[in-house]
Every structure is written in structure tokens, then in C-alpha cells.
Amino acid sequence: MPDIAIRLSGVTxxxxxxxxxxxxxxxxxAAVAVAGPSGAGKSTLFNVIAGFETPATxxxxxxxxxxxxxxxxxxxxxxxxxxxxxxxxxxxxxxxGLGIDPSLRLDAAAxxxxxxALSRVGLGGHERRLPGPxxxxxxxxxxxxxxxxxxxxxxxxxxxFAALDPAMRAEMAKLLSExxxxxxxxxxxxxxxxEDIRRLAERVIFLEDGAIVLDEPAEDFLSRxxxxxxxxxxxxxxx
Amino acid sequence: MIFARAERRALRAAGGIALGFVxxxxxxxxxxLLSHADGAGAPLLDAYTWRVARFTLLQATLSTVLSILLAIxxxxxLARQRAFPGRVWLLRLSAVPLGLPALVAALGxxxxxxxxxxxxxxxxxxxxxxxxxxxxxxGILIAHVFFNMPLAARLMLAALDRIPAEYWLTAAxxxxxxxxxxxxxxxxxxxxVIPGIAGLVxxxxxxxxxxxxxxxxxxxxxxIEVAIYQALRFDFDPPRAVLLAFLQIAVTASLLSxxxxxxxxPEEGMTAGRAIRRFDxxxxxxxxxxxxxxFTLFTAAPLAATVASGLAADFGRLALDPLLHRALxxxxxxxxxxxxxxxxIALPIVLVPPLAGAADSGTATRLMARALxxxxxxxxxxxxxxxxxxxxxxxxxxxxxxxFAPAVITVINAMxxxxxxxxxxEPAYRTHLARTARLALSLGVTGRHRLRxxxxxxxxxxxxxxxxxxxALSLGDLGAVxxxxxxxxxxxxxxxxxxxxxxxxxxxxxxALVLGVLCLLLTLPxxxxxxxxxxxADA
Numbered sequence: 001m002p003d004i005a006i007r008l009s010g011v012t013x014x015x016x017x018x019x020x021x022x023x024x025x026x027x028x029x030a031a032v033a034v035a036g037p038s039g040a041g042k043s044t045l046f047n048v049i050a051g052f053e054t055p056a057t058x059x060x061x062x063x064x065x066x067x068x069x070x071x072x073x074x075x076x077x078x079x080x081x082x083x084x085x086x087x088x089x090x091x092x093x094x095x096x097g098l099g100i101d102p103s104l105r106l107d108a109a110a111x112x113x114x115x116x117a118l119s120r121v122g123l124g125g126h127e128r129r130l131p132g133p134x135x136x137x138x139x140x141x142x143x144x145x146x147x148x149x150x151x152x153x154x155x156x157x158x159x160x161f162a163a164l165d166p167a168m169r170a171e172m173a174k175l176l177s178e179x180x181x182x183x184x185x186x187x188x189x190x191x192x193x194x195e196d197i198r199r200l201a202e203r204v205i206f207l208e209d210g211a212i213v214l215d216e217p218a219e220d221f222l223s224r225x226x227x228x229x230x231x232x233x234x235x236x237x238x239x
Numbered sequence: 240m241i242f243a244r245a246e247r248r249a250l251r252a253a254g255g256i257a258l259g260f261v262x263x264x265x266x267x268x269x270x271x272l273l274s275h276a277d278g279a280g281a282p283l284l285d286a287y288t289w290r291v292a293r294f295t296l297l298q299a300t301l302s303t304v305l306s307i308l309l310a311i312x313x314x315x316x317l318a319r320q321r322a323f324p325g326r327v328w329l330l331r332l333s334a335v336p337l338g339l340p341a342l343v344a345a346l347g348x349x350x351x352x353x354x355x356x357x358x359x360x361x362x363x364x365x366x367x368x369x370x371x372x373x374x375x376x377x378g379i380l381i382a383h384v385f386f387n388m389p390l391a392a393r394l395m396l397a398a399l400d401r402i403p404a405e406y407w408l409t410a411a412x413x414x415x416x417x418x419x420x421x422x423x424x425x426x427x428x429x430x431x432v433i434p435g436i437a438g439l440v441x442x443x444x445x446x447x448x449x450x451x452x453x454x455x456x457x458x459x460x461x462x463i464e465v466a467i468y469q470a471l472r473f474d475f476d477p478p479r480a481v482l483l484a485f486l487q488i489a490v491t492a493s494l495l496s497x498x499x500x501x502x503x504x505p506e507e508g509m510t511a512g513r514a515i516r517r518f519d520x521x522x523x524x525x526x527x528x529x530x531x532x533x534f535t536l537f538t539a540a541p542l543a544a545t546v547a548s549g550l551a552a553d554f555g556r557l558a559l560d561p562l563l564h565r566a567l568x569x570x571x572x573x574x575x576x577x578x579x580x581x582x583x584i585a586l587p588i589v590l591v592p593p594l595a596g597a598a599d600s601g602t603a604t605r606l607m608a609r610a611l612x613x614x615x616x617x618x619x620x621x622x623x624x625x626x627x628x629x630x631x632x633x634x635x636x637x638x639x640x641x642x643f644a645p646a647v648i649t650v651i652n653a654m655x656x657x658x659x660x661x662x663x664x665e666p667a668y669r670t671h672l673a674r675t676a677r678l679a680l681s682l683g684v685t686g687r688h689r690l691r692x693x694x695x696x697x698x699x700x701x702x703x704x705x706x707x708x709x710x711a712l713s714l715g716d717l718g719a720v721x722x723x724x725x726x727x728x729x730x731x732x733x734x735x736x737x738x739x740x741x742x743x744x745x746x747x748x749x750x751a752l753v754l755g756v757l758c759l760l761l762t763l764p765x766x767x768x769x770x771x772x773x774x775x776a777d778a
Contacts, residue, residue, distance in 0.1 A: 052408060052516065072518060073414025084403035089427040102410075103419035150413075 003028045003064065005154060005186035006049060011058035013044055020044050020210035021058075026188070026203070028063070028153075031180060033197045033218065034190045035233055036207035042190045045207065046156050049188075050079050063153060073102070075154075078147040082159040085143035086131040092118065092142050093127035099146035117145040121175060137168035141175065148179065155180070157189035161196060173199040194234050197222060206230055242676075243685040247594055247604075254587040254607045261584060261614050264650055265621055268629025275481045275632055287458065288466075288479075292486055295462040298376060298451075299444040302383035303437050309388050310436075313534045314395035315425060316527035319520045329531065331763075332538055333389035338762030339542075340715025341386070341449035342732050343755040346739065346747060347541030348382050348454070349373055350548060357540065378454035383447065387440040389538055398432045399425060404515045411518035420519055438501040442494055446487075446622050448718040449732075453739065463487045464624045468721055471628060481632075484625040491620055542755075548745075549752025557749045562729060567753075570731040573645055574713035577652035581709040582702065584653060585660040588615045589668045615661045618654040626651055627722035644723035648730075651719040656709035663708065667701035711761040715754065731757075 006026040013020045020041040026032055034042050047053035048060060051072035060067040062076055078099075086095045096114045097106045106114070118124055121141040131139055140160055147155055157176075161169045177200055180187045188205075191197065197204055197218055204221040206214035208229050214221065224230050242250065320326070336344060352358050352373040359370040371377065402424065410420055448464040455461055461469070463483050470480040520527075557563055588611040594600055595608035618626070630647045634640045671694070679685070679693050695702075717732040731754045738747040 050408075050412060052411065052518070071414070072408075072411040077412070079408070079412050081405045081408070084405035085409060087406060087409075087423065090423065098413050098415075098423070102413045102415040104423060 004061075005030070005063055006188075007059075007061040008048070009059055009061070011048060011055045011060060013041075013048060013053055014056045018210055022048065022212055024205060024212055024215055026186060026205075028186055029180075029184050030186055030203055031177065031201055032186075032188045032203045032205055033201035034188055034205045034207070035192070035197070037229055037233075040207040041210045042207055043158060044210075045205075045212075046079065046158055046188070046190065049075075049154070050077050050156055051075050076152050077154045077156060078150050078152040079156040079158065080140070080143045080147060080160055082162045083136075085146075086139055088131055090130075091127065092123065092129050092131060092134070095131065095142055096146045096149060099148075099150040113149050114145075117148045118142070120148065120179075121145045135168075136163045137172060140164070140172060144175065144179065148183070151183070153183075153185055155185045155187045157187065159190050159192070161191065161193070169193075169196070170199070176200060192233075194222065206233075242594060243680065246685055246689075249686075250587065250590050250594055251604060251607065254591040254611055257584045257587040258607065258610055258614055261617065261654065264654075265617055265626060267633060268626045269621065271633045272481050272484055272625070272629045275477050288483065288486065290458070291461050291463055291466045291483070292490070294460060295445060295490065298379050298383070298460075298462065299441050299447075301376075302380055302387065302444040303441045305380060305384050306387040306391050306440050307433060307437055309384060310391035310395055311429060312530045313388070313392040314399060314429070315421070316523075316530040316534075317392070317396050318399035318425075319517050319523055320527050320531070321515060321517055321520065329535060330393070332535065333393050334763070335542060335759065336386045336389055336538065338711055338759050340711075340717075340732060340754055340758055341382075341447070342453065342715065342717055342735055342739075343545060343751045343758075344385060344541060345382055345450055345453040346735075346751045347545040348378065348385060350544035351540045352378065352381055357544075374454055375460045379447075379451055379460065382450045382454055383440075383444050385538065385541065386450075387443060389534075391436050391440060392534075394436050395429055395432060398428050400515065402428055402515075407515060407517050407519075415519075417519060417523060434501040438494075438498040442491075442498065442619070445490060445494060448624055448721075452717070452721070453736070463490065464622060464718070467624050467628055471631060471722060477632060480628050484628050487622060487625055488620065491622060495620060545748070545751055545755055548748035549755075552745045552749025552752070554749060557746060562734065563750065566729040566731045566734040566750075569645070569729060570714055573649050573652065573730065574710045577649045577713040578656065578706050578709035580649060580653035581656040581660050582706055585615070585657060585664055585705070588612055588657075588661050589664045593669075593672060612661070615657045618651075618657060623651050623655055623716070623718045624722060626654070627719045631722050640723055641728040644720070644728045648716075648719045648723060649713075652713035652716055653709070655716065656712045659708050659712070660705040663701050663705040664698075667698060671697050707761040707764070711758040714761070715758050 004025045005028040006024070008022045008024050011022040013022075022041075022045055034045065036042055044053060048055055049062070051067065051070060051074075067075055086092075087098075090098075093111070093114050094104060096117055097104055097110065100106060100110045100113060115124070115127060118127060121144050123138060123141055123145065126134070126138070126142075131142065134142070140163075160176075161172055164172060173196065176187070176189075179185075189196070189200070201218045204214065204216060204218050205212055206221070206229075208227075213227070214230065221230070222234065224234065225236055317326070317329070350356055352371065354370055354372070356373070362370060373381065406424055410424060415423065445462075446464060447462065448468070451460070451462045451465045452468065455465060463486055467480050467483045467487065470476045470483060591604070591611050592608040595605045600608075627647065630643075630651075631640055634643045634647070637643070675693055675697070679689050684693060715732060717736060720730050720733045721736070731750065735747055735750045735754060738744075738750060
């Protein structure tokens, strides 16, 4: 039985018009898809784990440590967004280097690690380029390289494939599963595509109306016909 | 093809009239200046002239550098602290100096920084014997920073707000400190907008007349524009005034060409997308609070002083002063006519260029489409004081120049407002045209009917904004009036200026309050609306 990487107990987040509550336990090394209709609270769940949102009640425990009062940078978490992960005016290598030292003072060994990470994601030779001319998939891989050099055991991906075309999605998914297998990271990714779950997820967390309604193995989830929101998500039910 | 044939003919005619009118007005002034330049030249390019030119550039450079350097911490603090009580009011406050007549601001600054002001009281309390003098370079710099630093801060803030929200989340996730955040995220963005802002501020300061006239101290702290005024009004030395006028044109011409290299000042449009959240805000709160409190004090204190001493004035007596009545009526009449004229000239500038887009547009139309926008900015090249000087020389042989003053000042004020008016109307009209032109034409709604049912209703708001701005600008203008100012012709700023000059400070304060409130009533609604507009028109 592996240890628990992420445990949320009795966590509630209050907004002006609604309240969200989260309870879950995600084992170390798992690859978890986070799904659900728009506005269900997927991004808020990530914000709570990453420390961008302070819960009104409850506790967030990451790798056995309580995260209360900890800044985002002091948590064992790396986060990758759908877009704008890279600072457009910094070179690819500098963007990755920020993962080693956030004030970008890098020695030769650190530079070496940056180069290694970039060639690991298939972008060797792109170090000096600016992110602008890169394709969406390439930019996402640079962000992954940064997560790689940061060596944080939990990786959160907020719709990492949304801006990519189908061929690139498959390629990214392959790279991601290889990387998490190598590093043993726990990975959560938000997605709107059942396809991504089939490719990459061992477990699925499904949210609806600000709460986690399902938390189960991917194959169980994919064979579901109910509840209606899940059926709609999987494309089975009436729309 | 977005206009009917008859519409195109009417627009071309309007463009021709506007072009002819403005070129003739500026042309006559310039030709007369040239003819008076006979005999001027080498002996007049003396030490005094050079000193004036040097000081003009020196004060403009220092004002620009100070405004930009001080704006950076203000913009950073405002960008970082996104939700505190009164943030909206602070942003509104930063828009106030733009709408305030320079003379009113100068009075407020003297109240705070002058010999009897709060700052010197505090310095004396702190045990310093020699007070700060507000007259001379110090005062000019304080006033220019008062006007331009909030403007620079607003433009920088807009640039910072355009940074993608994910950057701040990523920075927090990576653990960037304050120094690294500035170096790696904020500075690259600020650095990009600084040239445009600096160009704008430098231009405004180099052509600053009222501030230098009221706060400059004697020949040691005089700019070219003020020297023109003094040569004309005190020394009765037209050749020197002419020489200085050409010096001023040479300076503005080189600044304008430098400005095209530096690029346009950035737009203020807001960003869409994910809401910005700053995680470095909490740690920096005390420092940012200090910066913002100092900024508020610096900007609000002269305003508060103006209001306080204005309210202390004897309004009962002022209200019965026939001279004030006359000044008020004259000022309102001039500013209303000049705003109307400005809009009338601006319309062809905005309407004609789209004509040239059609494949069958003639050479004349295309030339006009290029000439009209350039004409709109002509006043930047030939400043108001210079045009006024030319017309002063034209009209002098015809007797008392004060008689012609209202007409000349109306036109000059209209031209001063033209760059602003065009900048408000042009983008609005372009968007409007893209939305409605083809539809209107296909329905056959053209000419008068199009104007009545389609164009005017949609463009009412930018029209009103432009009109209000033009009116406020004219209401607060002292430059053209100072050149022509004569017995029997009084505007509000001129009355205020002469009350200040004759040390009737209580009256001056009362008039300043009236003038300031009038101008802010005109400009504040539009600047507030400007911030609410979420910039699809600018995108």
C-alpha cells in the first residue's frame, strides 16, 4: 500500500456566490485525471493544492505534511497551465533555469541540468530561442522540462493538452507517462477529453457543483453510464 | 466601397475646407513671422537665447527622468496591491492632474511647497533653517512631476496589467522574490513602454508655458515659449520673439522626429482573460502602502489646498464682481466655440481617410487622406504661443489687438485640442464603420439619414467626450491669451493670472476653485469612463 501524496480533509473554499468542498486521498505515484463540467471547481481544487487559494476550513496534507500557512513556492508542487507558462521575453533555457533558481543565478552545473532536461523533452538545441516562435506543443514541453529540473514530487497540469492538435496530444501524453514513470511523481491533470483519460490516467476524480462526486480507477469510470454528468462527459448520454 | 457617391463628394469638400482653413491660419502666421525675421539673426543668437534654449531642454529632461523614475514604484505598488479600500479612488485621483488647468495646479503647488506652505513648515519643525524655494527650477520640476508622473504611472500600470495572469501564478509557484520579480517580469514590460511615455512627457514639458511663466524665476529659469511672451509683451522686441519662435519650431520639429523613432505612447486598454492575482502582494504590503500614501499626498495635497483656500475666499464679493462675470462669460463662449470648431475640423480628418481605401479613389482624395491627419497634429509642430505671436504681428497694424483676440484664441484653442479630439474620435469611428458601413449602404440609408439614424446615435459618446476635453483645454489655456491679453478682454485664466500677479491671493484662490471645478466637471466623467471601457476598440 503506497503512502498518500495528497490528502484533503474537510476542505471548503467560499466564494461570493458559492461554496466548494473537497475530500480526497491520492496515493503517491498515481496518474489522476480531474474531470467535470465547467465551473465544477477543477481549477479551484488545483489552486488549493498549489497554495493559490486558502481554504476556509479543513486541512491540506501533502506527503504527510500539513500545508497550512505555506507559500506556493514552499510546497512540493509544480504546476503547468494551458498557456502562458513561459515568460515570452526570456529564452527557453532561462525559462527552464527558473525552476532551479527563481532569481536565475545559475552555475555551470545548473546550466548542464537545464540542457539535459531540454534534450529529455526533445528540445535539445533550442536553448537560446525565445518561446514566441515555438509551437504550442513545444512550449508545453519546455514547461515540462522546467517541472523536471524542479524535482517536486507532485505535478499539477491545468488542461495541458487543450491548445494542442490530436497528434501532439498523443505525443505529449506519451512523454508525460514516461516522465512520471522515471521520476515517480504524482500527477494530476485537468481534462475535457475521455481520450486523455484512456491514454494517461490510472484514476479519475470527477467534480460536479463544487464537490468531488467520484474518485475511482479509470477503467471503472470509463465504463459508466451514470450519473448523467458523467454520461454526458463520456459522450454516452442525452445531450 | 463604404460611402455613396454623394457622400464622397460632400466629404471631399469638407476635407478641402478644413485643410484650407488650418493651413491658411498657420501659414499666415508663419509667413508674417518670416517677414519679420529680416535683420534678425546672428547678433540675436546671444548668450541669453542659448541659455533659454539650454534651460528649456534641461528642465524637460529632468522633468521626464523624475516623472518616469517616480512612476515606476507607484505603478508597481498599484499593480501588486489589487484590492484595497480606495484603490478605485486612487486611480481616479491619478487622472485628475490631466484635466486640471496648469494655472490652478501651479497655485495649489505654491500653497503646499511655497514659503508659507506645509512642506516648509515641516522642514522648519525639523530644524532646517533655509526653506525650499518653489520658484525656479525646483518649482517647475515639482509641477511637471505633478502633471506627468501620475500619467506615466497609469500607462505603466496598464502595461503591467497586460502581463498574463499565469505569470504571477508561475512566479509564486517557483518562489521568485521581489528583486527577481522586478528583474525578470516587471522591468522587461516597463522598459518597453518607457520610450513612448518619455517622448510624450518630454514633449509636454518642453512646450510648457503656464507652469514656467508662474513658477519660473526670472531669466535664469525661462523656457523658449515664455521668452517669446516676454520679448513680445515686455520688451516690445518682435525680432527676438520671431527668432525664439523659430528656435521653438526647430526644437519641436526635432523632438517630433525623435518621437517617431521612440514610438507612440502605449494605450491604456485593459486586458481580458484570467483575473490577475498577485501572491507577492502580502509580503510587500507595508512598503507599497508607504509608496501609495506618499503618492496620494503628493497628488492630492495641492488639490486639497486649492479647494481649502478657494472656499476661504470671499465668494459673496466675488460673485458680485462684474469682472469675474465678464471673464466667465468670455471663457465659456470661447471654449464652447473652440470646442465646436475643433470637432468640425476633426470630422473630415476622421472621415476622409477611409475614402482613400477604395480602389477607384483619385489622387486628390488620397493626398487629402494623408494631409488631413498630419494637419491634425500641426499644432504640435507650431506651438500655440508661436501661432499667437504670428497673428499678433499680423493684427498689430490694425490697431488694438485685443479686439481680434477672441477669434484668434478660439481658433488656436481649437487647434490645440485637435490631436486629442482626433485620438478620441478616430478609433471609435473606425469600429463604427466596420460594424455598420456595408449594412447601411446595402439598405440605402445614406447621407443625411445615415448621419441621423446610424452615425450620430452610435458616436454620441465619443463626440461628447471629445467636446468636453476640447472645452476644458480651452477653458484652462493661458498661452494664447497671454500673448493677446489686453484691457477689456479677460478670460478666467487671465483674470486668475493677474490676481496672482497683483498678490490678491484670496481672490485668486476663489477663481482657481471655480476654474478647476469647471474643468474637472468636463473631463472627469470621460476619464472615468475610459477606465471602464475594456478596450475591444483598442485591440
